Amino acid sequence: MRYELLGPLQVSDGVGNFFLSAPKMEMTLATLLIGAGRVTTKEQLVAELWGARPPRRASAALHVYLSQLRKFLATAGDRDGRAILTKPSGYVLNLEDAGYDVADFQELIRAGRAHQGAGCHEAALESFELALLLVRGTVLDGMAEGPALCAFAAWVEAEQLDCLELSVESRTALGRHREVISLLDGLISQYPLRESFYRQLMLVLYRSERQAEALRVYRRAQQVLRTELGLEPCRSLRRLHQAILTSDRVLDLPMAS
Template sequence: MRYELLGPLRVSDGVGNFSLSAPKMEMTLATLLIGAGRVTTKEQLITELWGDKPPKRASAAVHVYLSQLRKFLVTAGDSAGGAILTKPSGYVLVLDDAGYDVTDFQELIRTGRNHQLAGHHEAALEAFELALLLVRGPVLDGMAEGPALSAFSTWVEAEQLDCLELSVESRTALGRHREVISLLDGLITRYPFRESFYRQLMLVLYRSERQAEALRVYRRAQKVLRAELGLEPCRSLRRLHQAILTSDRLLDLPMAV
């Protein structure tokens, strides 16, 4: 049995995938998954489902959703029927031997970072790419509105961007800088305030013998940051700009592999 929350919520029994058609049940299961192994109170579930305006029979509705979820999980592979436990203070989703894409995602990024620190960039890149493949889209198809689900959705996006940045670093270290130019250009368009992507694009353009374009990327960053935030580019971006202007030979040195 496997739970997947990095995109539309689904559960697999190893043969097929099972999805919930009712949004409130999806949000209930997603909230329990975020707190897997820990108690989620009924009040927390009510807040995730209805915010600060719950219906009069919210508590009864939660009971119904949990009863239906238990039946759904049995169909999806929880043969013992004990995945969701009732505790005096709330409910606990027990993973036991079940797979969980969020756990796999975190482990792959951790593995990639360790390989990268050791200078093993091929292995690092493989781990980062596997982690990125696990993210199938916005959490709950973008329907995550409660405080816990919204915070989780924001965390997933931040981790995905960090993973993309790390994968670009490993590709660059392997001399595969031309492969990431289009990717970085698109990321800058989508995330115009993330200065690390400007820095990476400037470096790979310079190493691709496109110095003038690298300098234009800096001016683009400078214009956006000044107009939207009233800020100058960060120190590392300014230093890279100066290094490109002077064709600093250090920029040509390959990173350790």
């Protein structure tokens, strides 16, 4: 079995994919998944499903959802019925030998960082790209409403953006400037408030002897941030802008090959 939560929730038995059609059951399984291996209390599940206003028979409804989930997982490959264990205070999703895309995502990013720290940028880039491929869309198709699921969805987006930044760093270190410029143009259009993408684009343009374009990127960032947030660019972006204006030699440091 394999669980995939980095996008629409699905479970695979190695042959086909299985999906839940009932949103409450989907949120129940997702909540158990983000706490896999630990007890998720009944109170936590109720909070995820109904917030501060649960129905009068919330416990009975939850019992039905768990019963139906066990049947669903049996169809998806949990033949011995050990995927969801009942504990005195709640339930535990037992992964055992099951695959889990979130665990794979975390491990690939850890490996990429380790490779990058060792200067092995080809291997780092491969790990980052594999991690990014695991993200199939927004968690639960954007239907997450409870505190734990919303926090998890925000974490996934933050990790995805960090991974994109790291992949750009490795591409830049490998001298793939034209590819990096094209990639960053797209990322800035998609995430216009992410200042680090402007910084990366300014630096690679400057090092590609395109100083005027690098300065235009700063003005673009400044305009967007003022319009959208009423803020000036962060200190590191302002320092980079000044360094580019003065052709500071520190920007000419050779990049790793």
